[in-house]
Amino acid sequence: MLTPASEIEAAGLIRDHASSGRTLEIVGGGTRGGIGNPVRADAQLSSGGLTGIVAYNPAEMVMTVKAGTPLAEIEQALDAAGQMMAFEPIDHRGIMATTGEPTIGGVFAVNACGPRRLLVGAARDHLLGLRLINGQGEIVQAGGRVMKNVTGLDLVKLMAGSHGTLGLLSEVTFKVLPRPRDQLTLVLSGLDDAQASRAMAAAMALPVEVSAAAHLPVTVHHKILAGRLPDGPATVLRLEGMQASVVIRLEKLAAAMARAGAVTRLDADESAVLWREIRDVAPYGDGTDRPLWRVSVAPGMGEALVADLRLEAGIDAFYDWQGGLVWMRMEADPDADLVRRHVRSVGGGHATLMRAPMEARQRASAFEPLAPAVALLNQRVREKFDPAGVFNPGRMARGEAA
Template sequence: MSADAILNPKTEDEVARIVRDACEAGRTLAVSGGGTRSGLGRPVEADTALSLSKLSGVTNYDPSELVMAARAGTPLAEIEAALAANNQMLTFEPMDHRPLLGSEGAPTIGGLFAANVSGPRRLSAGAARDSLLGVRFVNGSGEIVKTGGRVMKNVTGLDLVKLMAGSWGTLGVLTEVIFKVLPRPEATRTVVVRDLNDAEAAEAMASAMAMSVEVSGAAHLPVSVSYKFGDLFDGQAATVLRLEGLDASVAVRSERLVAEMGRRGAVSVLNAQASAKVWRDIRDVMPFAAQRTKPVWRVSVAPSAGHQLVAALRLQTGVDAFYDWQGGLVWLQMEADPEAEMLRKYVKALGGGHATLVRADAATRAALPVFEPQPAPLEALSRRIKQQFDPRGILNPGRMTVAP
């Protein structure tokens, strides 16, 4: 695809015209924001690239209402700067994929919601889609659709907001998003329990989450991963538990958590600065950022099953891993082959879940089901929805599944 084939509309009406013309001509479009996540999903082969990077700007923000609206191409950095000026933040701590994928550019707010990107705070605050209040988008026929306004034929009853989040630009081109935000916590501390094995860490995290101390992040870094955080954990495995809120409250809750976790191993407490660094690196999967030729999986399972999955895989193949979301999110780095069939077999045997291939070369991503294959009834429903939103299949063809 040549550089002159990239279209950069500046208004929603321009987006609608471009999509409408493409639909009438039967031309496919590769839809993106800042392009930082273009290496995720199956490779898109399209006639023209449609970038939303020029469709930018905050359209409404009332800090007292904890709600912001912005055009889809608005850089995430601009959003976060506006929020920080009012001591507020996004609720779901979105991951920056650039270190892991080696991509460039600037993440956009529309791309974030299109991929439903969430980080460690997903455990307590929900996913990106849970913060999304409204959307405007252009469907595959070039029609402008907004929540609370026009209802598309034969899709009455569908939650358009939730449907667009995580659709990866295959159902419509997001043009504006409205989302809720939260006050930034006054204080942050992270309780560290050292030298637990994976099974012991899973029990410790479950115990911490069951306490009334409001843990906002729970992760476990085995020795193979913890040493990549420098001398912070003294070369030992580290189970990290984050507390946030008012300073006095965090101090009291920290004392309670330290007392409980002290029964399981040596305990220390990280201050706000060290905590921010640790959780940013966990969020962005920094332990696996260096070796970009190795495949990386993002696996969601029951928190009690995460360490069992890793143990089973280690008996069969080379794998490195660490755990977020109380053990329910497992980041896996494979030595060479993604081992998709084996991995998904074990996930199914442990009660089910979702395995997404986050990093691999284009040929591998084209050959494998990158996203978790859907059961037949759900796949049929997805195809019907795709037909309603994008009848000619022109938007990001093949991104999530093989194009029909």
């Protein structure tokens, strides 16, 4: 494990490895190491020595931090100012059975986001600027600390979700938002997957600003909120904002949704726990390596995908993003061809193998295969950033996209 204490030191290490033909696996806090195909590298390069908040003015709602800074440190500073990372980055430790501390560089490297993505977008939509070290040991800066500054915007977007295959992030600048003063959750009980899909679509169309919509089938709902949800499947809808506003909007939502199923309410504390567990995929944080897929499709198509797959494979699943994000655990082989064939049959999307036994990870395409023309462009981008192939060899097979 190589842990440089400065950007200059990191650049030197990368140049040394590039010149000698040795490879590096980029790591942050070590919490996402099992995602993607296995990396075959000569050494690990950690951003753990690059820590600290560089600049933060709550009035500007922009923060600049070094990439190895623990997420907990950033959240503490934001919380003290009544602000937040609105995209709710997922903590992968539960489903990946890892330890360590998530870092902000890792968050943007995998484009991590949670239930509020429906409303505010993914991590990359909040990234304003960055500093990185490419595969030749060159320090590159893109973007800036001002939201209106779009210089280098394409490079900023490109790095988010690249899984450490293009360079080592050394510093990131991102926008933050005020933290909602209150949150409440409406629970609809007893809906099957198709009914829940229609109910979530109806709720999102109402002028009440639903900030998250998920469905927990009966196989998983008892694994959430310590089993305190009402019996049967649970369709959950979150409202956030000023306390008086949230209460009024919740009553309007409850009245509109009463015809769909039995309605109950969760208070602010219960709601916070519920959505944190949905964000972190708590039902499948079981300490096993049973294959786990993260599938993104059009909202409303998730239940059709799961219904079709259940006819051919033993799966368990629940839904976030109004049914557009499916967390799906398989009981046997991950069978990437089967999963992606069914994804195409419901209009297309992205299927990422998050977790599987090592043998399965070695033979399956963990990330979504690209169309030939896009794959060629992807290859040329990688060759430009990392001509010697120093970074994370094997994590993404040629022609795959995160």
